[in-house]
Amino acid sequence: MRPVIDSTVPLLLRGYAWLPAKRRRAGDDGGGLVRARLLGRPAVFLHGPAAVRFFYDEHHVRRGGALPEPVLDTLFGQGAVHTLDGDAHRIRKALFTELLMDPEAVATLTDTVVRHWREAAARWSERSRVTLFDEVAVVLATAVCAWAGLPHTGRAAARLARDCVAMVDGFATPGPRHWRARRARARQERVLARTVERARAQGARGKVLERVAGQRDADGELLDARTAAVELLNIVRPTVALAWFVTFGAHALHRHPELRDELRAAQEPSFETAFAHEVRRFYPFAPFVGGRAVTDLTWGGEPIAKDSMVLLDLYGQNHDPALWEQPYRFDPRRFLGRPPGRDELVPQGGGDARGGHRCPGEDVAVQVVGALCTELARMEFDVPQEQDLRIPLHRIPTRPRSGFVIATVPTGG
Ligand code: HEM
Structure with a gap:
């Protein structure tokens, strides 16, 4: 050879x-x-x-020993479910499949996201221009925290959104983006480990936080607070990362305006679901x-x-x-x-999500991306020409360079 x-x-x-x-x-x-x-x-x-x-x-x-340390220290976290095999994986994975693959939980999370989007979109019309990627990341962070029973609201949620974006943005590159990702992870793991400790001492406020704080490993022991924080972040971070797909969805609607009409008019969810699948297939994200x-x-x-x-x-x-x-x-x-x-x-792995490592967040991804792209299709906005909408393929992860700036059209004249 x-x-x-x-x-x-x-x-x-x-x-x-x-x-x-x-x-x-x-x-x-x-x-x-x-x-x-x-x-x-x-x-x-x-x-x-x-x-x-x-x-x-x-x-x-x-999977054990397969992921490089720079990826663990930014994207997934040390001791994350991604790194486990055999029974250890199956027991930890049940935590995610229970919380994320229950249709009622997915619907509640999607409704929460849409509610926060509508509140935020009403504020966007007070500003002449907003960068969709940044705004959607904050909407998603605020909504997933509310859904999970995490205490982050307002500025803390915006900070969490920025940190989650940094963790994803910096995992596959050396240099400043990578160091920003490491700092972001270290900061949020510290914050969330304290949240887990408080939840254990005082009782948790929400089902997701309570479930993660009470998770026991194959040896019957509670996860240490840092690992529980890592796994909370493995729910929050990828939910925030849906901002990539929503921004790609906006890009697709801009390139194919006729799809905007189809999404807007869709009476049943099948077109919305098909649109979300095509966004996940077509645009580059997890390589x-x-x-x-x-x-x-x-x-x-x-x-x-x-x-x-x-x-x-x-x-x-x-x-x-x-x-x-x-x-x-x-x-x-x-x-x-x-x-x-x-x-x-x-786009989110293959095989069986319950038995293997396939992403347990696929239903969440399809429903949230479909719902937000439909919201977008119904919104009145312009896409200013003076921005760079190219999606460079040399960058992992990539996105439209400008983050997709929109100029909102004020409602009510
Ligand atoms: C932003 C869109 C998303 C993409 C592109 C994505 C992609 C992936 C990929 C490629 C994997 C690894 C599959 C493998 O190792 O075989 C994965 C695993 C995982 N994803 Fe996602 N995901 C997304 C959204 C989500 C969401 C919304 C959640 C949770 C709310 C989530 C939670 C997880 C977890 C916990 C794992 C680890 C599964 C395991 O190792 O058993 N993901 N995801």
Whole structure:
């Protein structure tokens, strides 16, 4: 086998564009395995529904020791559910599936978000211009805290929103963005660990806080307050991160104004859901997920050595022409009357959310993004030309450079 040069720096520099370019150079038509070296280790990238099933088999890929420390210290937190395997994972994961996959809880969270959006939108019309990304992040942080029973309101919620955005923005880059992410995480873990301690001493105010504060691990012990804070942040941070998808949704409505009318007129939720799926498929967000090979493996006749990094190429799979007709066309109709297959659409991972590591927040994501894009479609606003709406692919995570500035049209003349 040819020696493979380490690709960590090219990946950091080229972002989402790195893997497709590597795939083209390797002459791969999309179905095969791509080899690389990352952080000094051999790595293989897979994609496609069969690869999803291979990757999510615990006999093939484990998560323990797989995530680099800079990612844990910014995005997920030390000791997070993302890093666990076997029974330890199943017991911790039940906490999230119970809280986040219950239809009533999802509906209550969505209603809370919409209520806070409407209050905020009424204030936007008093200002001539607002940056949608920043505003939506604060709406989401305020709403998820209210829903979870966390005490953050007003400025504390705005601070939490900024910190959650920083944690996501800085996980895949060296330099100032990364250090901001580390500081943001350290600050919010401290704050939330105190909240957990208070909840344990005085009784919690909300179901989510109470449930997380009372979580016991496989050994029957309560989580230490810092780990409980990490897991509270694993609910709050990704909810705030829905600001990326809502901003992408605004971008799609701007590029395809006819969809605005369709969303506005939709009598039933199916178009809204299809729109949310297409936003999650089309726009680049989570690039891939990864673990380590448990043992020597074979995929498509190719050997994968024990301990290699095995990565599932989410962005690549969501744009694979073998799965999606005209993958680079934004078209929510592709999901109308045809809900996505479990291992086909993978912006939030694949496999089974209850049994494996798939994101437990997918129902929340689809409903909140759908509801807020519909709110947006119903709102009167202009999109000033003097802003940069390009979405650079070299940056992970990316978003419209200007954050999507809107000029609200005052209501009532
Ligand atoms: C912003 C949109 C979101 C994206 C792009 C996203 C993406 C992902 C991805 C790729 C994974 C990893 C899957 C794997 O390792 O196989 C994941 C896991 C997870 N997500 Fe999300 N997610 C989003 C929203 C949410 C929301 C709204 C919540 C909670 C309210 C959430 C909570 C979690 C948790 C707790 C895990 C860990 C699951 C585990 O390791 O078992 N996510 N998410």
